Amino acid sequence: MEVDSVFYTDRSGRITSNPLLDQLPSYQSLLYRRKSSTSGTKRRSSSRGRLSSSGSGKWGLSTFSRRGEKQKGQTEQRPIRELAKTMAEKRRDKTQRLEEDRELSSWRQWKQSTGRYLRRLKDDVQEWLSSLQLWRGDIHLIEGMFGTGILSYFSFLRFLVMLNLIIFLLMFSFVMLPIIIAPYASGNATYNQNDGSECSVYPSSARRGLVIFHEHITDLLSGGGFLEQTYLFYGYYKVDKIHFPKITYNLPLAYLLATIAYLFLSLIWIVKRSAAGFKRNLIQDEDRFQSFCNKIFAGWDFCITNENAAKLKRSSLLYELRTDLEEERIKQKIADRTRKEKCRIYLIRLILNLFVIGVLAGCFYSIYVATIFSQEAQLNDLKENFIMALIYEYLPSIVITLANFITPLVFSVIINFEDYSPAFEIRFTLIRCVFMRLTSIGVLLFSLWSQITKCEEEPCKCGYNHVLYSCWETRVGQEMYKLTIFDFIIIVAVTIFVEFPRKLIVKYGECGLAKWWGQQEFGIPQNVLEIVYGQTICWIGTFYCPMLPAICTIKYFFIFYIKKLSLMKNCRPATRPFRASSSNFFFLGVLLIGLALACLPVTVSVAQINCSQACGPFVNYTTSWMVMPTVVSQQSEKVQKLLVALSSEAFAVSFFVFTCLAMFYVIALAGAHKRVINQLREQLAMEGRDKRFLIQKLCQAQRLSAVKSPVSKSQPRSSSRSSLSYHTSFSSNFNDAVFLAHPPPDSSTHV
Amino acid sequence: MGTTASQLGKDLLSEYQELTFLTKQEILLAHKRFTELLTKDEKDLPNTRIPMERILTLPELKSNPFRKRICHVFSTSEQKDGSLTFEDFLDLLSAFSDSATLEIKSHYAFRIFDFDDDGTLDCGDLEKLVNCLTGETDDTRLTPEEMRQLISNILEESDIDKDGTVNLSEFQHVISRSPDFVSSFKIVL
Numbered sequence: 001m002e003v004d005s006v007f008y009t010d011r012s013g014r015i016t017s018n019p020l021l022d023q024l025p026s027y028q029s030l031l032y033r034r035k036s037s038t039s040g041t042k043r044r045s046s047s048r049g050r051l052s053s054s055g056s057g058k059w060g061l062s063t064f065s066r067r068g069e070k071q072k073g074q075t076e077q078r079p080i081r082e083l084a085k086t087m088a089e090k091r092r093d094k095t096q097r098l099e100e101d102r103e104l105s106s107w108r109q110w111k112q113s114t115g116r117y118l119r120r121l122k123d124d125v126q127e128w129l130s131s132l133q134l135w136r137g138d139i140h141l142i143e144g145m146f147g148t149g150i151l152s153y154f155s156f157l158r159f160l161v162m163l164n165l166i167i168f169l170l171m172f173s174f175v176m177l178p179i180i181i182a183p184y185a186s187g188n189a190t191y192n193q194n195d196g197s198e199c200s201v202y203p204s205s206a207r208r209g210l211v212i213f214h215e216h217i218t219d220l221l222s223g224g225g226f227l228e229q230t231y232l233f234y235g236y237y238k239v240d241k242i243h244f245p246k247i248t249y250n251l252p253l254a255y256l257l258a259t260i261a262y263l264f265l266s267l268i269w270i271v272k273r274s275a276a277g278f279k280r281n282l283i284q285d286e287d288r289f290q291s292f293c294n295k296i297f298a299g300w301d302f303c304i305t306n307e308n309a310a311k312l313k314r315s316s317l318l319y320e321l322r323t324d325l326e327e328e329r330i331k332q333k334i335a336d337r338t339r340k341e342k343c344r345i346y347l348i349r350l351i352l353n354l355f356v357i358g359v360l361a362g363c364f365y366s367i368y369v370a371t372i373f374s375q376e377a378q379l380n381d382l383k384e385n386f387i388m389a390l391i392y393e394y395l396p397s398i399v400i401t402l403a404n405f406i407t408p409l410v411f412s413v414i415i416n417f418e419d420y421s422p423a424f425e426i427r428f429t430l431i432r433c434v435f436m437r438l439t440s441i442g443v444l445l446f447s448l449w450s451q452i453t454k455c456e457e458e459p460c461k462c463g464y465n466h467v468l469y470s471c472w473e474t475r476v477g478q479e480m481y482k483l484t485i486f487d488f489i490i491i492v493a494v495t496i497f498v499e500f501p502r503k504l505i506v507k508y509g510e511c512g513l514a515k516w517w518g519q520q521e522f523g524i525p526q527n528v529l530e531i532v533y534g535q536t537i538c539w540i541g542t543f544y545c546p547m548l549p550a551i552c553t554i555k556y557f558f559i560f561y562i563k564k565l566s567l568m569k570n571c572r573p574a575t576r577p578f579r580a581s582s583s584n585f586f587f588l589g590v591l592l593i594g595l596a597l598a599c600l601p602v603t604v605s606v607a608q609i610n611c612s613q614a615c616g617p618f619v620n621y622t623t624s625w626m627v628m629p630t631v632v633s634q635q636s637e638k639v640q641k642l643l644v645a646l647s648s649e650a651f652a653v654s655f656f657v658f659t660c661l662a663m664f665y666v667i668a669l670a671g672a673h674k675r676v677i678n679q680l681r682e683q684l685a686m687e688g689r690d691k692r693f694l695i696q697k698l699c700q701a702q703r704l705s706a707v708k709s710p711v712s713k714s715q716p717r718s719s720s721r722s723s724l725s726y727h728t729s730f731s732s733n734f735n736d737a738v739f740l741a742h743p744p745p746d747s748s749t750h751v
Numbered sequence: 752m753g754t755t756a757s758q759l760g761k762d763l764l765s766e767y768q769e770l771t772f773l774t775k776q777e778i779l780l781a782h783k784r785f786t787e788l789l790t791k792d793e794k795d796l797p798n799t800r801i802p803m804e805r806i807l808t809l810p811e812l813k814s815n816p817f818r819k820r821i822c823h824v825f826s827t828s829e830q831k832d833g834s835l836t837f838e839d840f841l842d843l844l845s846a847f848s849d850s851a852t853l854e855i856k857s858h859y860a861f862r863i864f865d866f867d868d869d870g871t872l873d874c875g876d877l878e879k880l881v882n883c884l885t886g887e888t889d890d891t892r893l894t895p896e897e898m899r900q901l902i903s904n905i906l907e908e909s910d911i912d913k914d915g916t917v918n919l920s921e922f923q924h925v926i927s928r929s930p931d932f933v934s935s936f937k938i939v940l
Contacts, residue, residue: 080769080770081769081770081771081772081845082852082854082855084846084854084855084858084859086827086838086839086842087770087771087838087839087841087842088827088838090770091766091770094766094769094770116769120768120769123768123774123850126850127774127775127776131776140939148931148934148935291908291928291929292901292904292905292908293905293908293909293925293929294929294930294931294932296877296880296881296884296901296905297860297864297922297925297926297929297932298926298929298931298932298935298936299884299931299935300815300816300817300884300935301935302815302817302847302935302936302937302938303811303935303937303938303939304814304815305810305811305813305814306814307813307814309814310814310815310816314816314884314885314886314891315886315891317884317885318885318886318891318893321881321885321893321897321901322893322897325897325900325901328900328904681911684911684912685911685912685913687912688912688913688914689913692914
C-alpha cells in the first residue's frame, strides 16, 4: 500500500490520483485528470466513487468503480442518462445499480421499478405530443438555415395560431353550439322580443332587387350586406334563453363569460410561456442586457446546417461583438461628458421628443378624421362606383397602415440626433413604434365611439345614436373585420409587389440604385409588430364578431407560408441579429401590452356603453354587464350573500393590502439574497487567494525540508522529480518536484 | 453489443432509450444516418469506428466551427483521433438533444471549449474560442486590442475566484444565467 502524498507524481511526470488532493472539495474543478495509458494500472482497489453532479473528475480514461462504496446513501440516485459519461460507463453503472437493487428490500425494488416505468411512460407521451406539433419540419428547416433568432419569430407565429384556435373553440362551444344544436336536442329557444319602441328598430341591410356581382365582393370585404345578419356578427345572436329538457341555458351570460374567459386564458397562456424567459432575464443583475459570456459561450447556433448561414452567422457575431465593445467605449465617453454638453443633449432630446409627440398627435388626428369621414360616407350610401365605395369603407385602415409605415422611418431618423448608446437607440425606437401601432387602434375605437354616442339632441334617447347605428356592435365588429382583412391583404401585397420586384432588381439590375437599396432584410421587430397588431385587433373584435378568431387562425396560417417563402427567396437575415432569448422576451412583452390595450375598449364597452336594443343577446339589459347582477339576484340567498361580500369594498381593499404586503416581502427577500450573493462572491475570491497563499507556504516548507533531509529519497514514496502539471496560475511557482509527506492522521498540521 | 445488422434489436433500442435522452425515432434515425456513412465491408463488422473525416461530412457538423472538438470530446478511441462508434455517436446526439439537462450540456460545452484539455478555460482557450466563432481568415478576426478587452470582460463576468481561468463550476454558473444556451446548444438530425 503506497503512502499517499500530496502532488504525488509518477516517473513519467504525469499526475496520478491523489487521495489527499482528492479530498479537497474543489478538487474536481481544479485538477483535470490526464488521459494516461498507464491509468489502468493505477486503478485503486479501494474504490472512490465520486457522485458529483458533473462527474468532471472522470474525464480521463480511468474510472472509479463504485464497488464497496456506500456513497449512494448520501445522495439520491440520479437517472443514469443525466451523468456525463460514455455509453460503456453508463452501462456498467446500470448493471451495478441493478445488482444493488437486488440487495434491497422488495418494497424498494418495486418503488424503483415503478419509478422507471413512469419515467418511460412520460417520455413516450412527450414524444407523441411533440410529434403532433404543427410545422415541425418547416421550422426545423428554417432553424438550420437561419439560426435560432429567426426561428423564434416562426414559433411565435405558431403559438398565435394555436391561441386563436383555442379562443375560437371557446366562443364556438359556448355561444354558437347551443344555438345550433337547440333544434336537435329538443331545446326551446326564446328570442328577444321586439317591443316596438323606437330603439329596437333594425332595418334589414340585405340588398334588395338585382344585386350586381361586385356588390357581393364589397359585402364580403366589408362585412356588410349579406354577411351582416349571419353568425359572423354580434347582431345575429338574438337568443335570450334556451330551454333544454334538464337545464336552461342563459345565452347572454354565456356570451359575457366567454369573453372574460378568453381574455383571461390569453393572459395566463402568455404569462406561462414567458415565465421561464422572464425569470432568466430578471436574475441577471448586470446593467448589460446581453452579457459577453452569453454571446461567446452560447453564441453559436449548433443547429445551423447551411454553409451560407454559417458564414452569415460568423459575420453577424463579429459585427455584434465589435458593436458591443464599441458600446462599452461609448458608455465611457458618455460618462465623461461635461455639464455643458449634457445640457445641450437634454435640450435636443426634449425638442425631439416634443416633435415625436407632435407627429403622433398628427397621426391620431388624421385617423380620427378618416374614421368620421368613412362612417358618414357609409351611412349616406351614395351610389359611388365600386372602387370608391371600397376606399371609403377602408379609409381608416388605409390611414392607419400609412401612419404605421411612415412613423418608423421618422423615428429612426430622429433617434440619430438624440445621441444614445446603440443598443438603447434600437430599443427606444422599437418602443415608440409599438406605442404607435397599438394606440392607433385605440384612436380608431375612440372615434367610433364618439360617433356612436353623438346624437342630434343631447342626451341620446337610447343611450346611443339609434337613428344612424341601430346595431352599433355589429358596426364595430365590421370595422374590426375590415381591419383584419386589410392587414392580410397588405402583407400579401407587400410580399408580392414590393419584395419580389426588389429582389429581381437587386439581382439583375446593374444600376447604382439597386446596389444602394440592397436586398430586403428580414427585420424581426417589424414583422413581430405586424402580427401583434393583428392579434390585438382579434382580441378586441371577438366580442363583436365571434368568428373573428377563426378568421385570424386562417390568416396566420397563410402568413406562415408567405413569410417562409419570403424569407427563403427574397430576404437575407438582418445584420444585427435578434437573439432568441431577448426575442422571446420582446415578443411576449409586446403581446402582453397588446392584450392590456385590448382589454380596455372591451371593458369600457361592456360596462359603460348602452348596448343596442335592436339586436344582440343583451337587448333586455341596459349595458352588457347588467347580466351579471340580474343572474346573481336570481340565485339563492347564500350564494348572493357570498358574491356580494366578494365584490364589496372591504374585501377588495383587504385583498389589495395583502397583495402589497406579499409583494414587499418578496422584494425584501430578493434584496437580501442579492446581498448574500455579493458577500459569497467576495468570500470565494478571498478563499482563492487563501489557497494560493497556503500552497506557496507549503512549497517553501517543502523546499526547506527537502534541503534538510536528502535521505528522503530512499523511502518508498520517493518519486522522480517532475513538474507539477497543476494547471492554475500558480503553476509558475512550482519548478521543482513538489512532494510533501502525508502527515499522520492525528498531526496538528493538516493540508 | 454493437450494431452488426442493419436493424437494431429491441432490447438494445430500449437500453439506448434508457441511457440517453433520445427518443426511439431519434435513435433509429441516428442508426440510419450512421450506417449510411459505413462502407460496404464495414457494415458487417460489429462496433465499427468511423474516422473523423467521414463523420465531418454529416451536414449537421459540416458547417460547425467546433466540429473537430466535438469529435474529440465524444470519441472513446485509444488513439485520440476523434473517431466515433455508434454509441459515441448516440452520446453525442444525446448531449445535444432537446431534452438533455442543462448540466449535461454545460459539461460537454466546457469540454468542447477547452481546447488544450487541461480542465480550465484560460486566455488561450478563450482566444481560440472567439476566433472559431468569428471566422478563420485574418480580416474576420478581432484586433488584439479588442480581443484583450473581450477576454477581460468575459473573465470579469465569469471568474469568481479570480484566478484568471474559468473552471467547470464557474462555467456552469455562468451558463445557468445565460438564456440563449439551451436553445443554441442543440443538434437534431
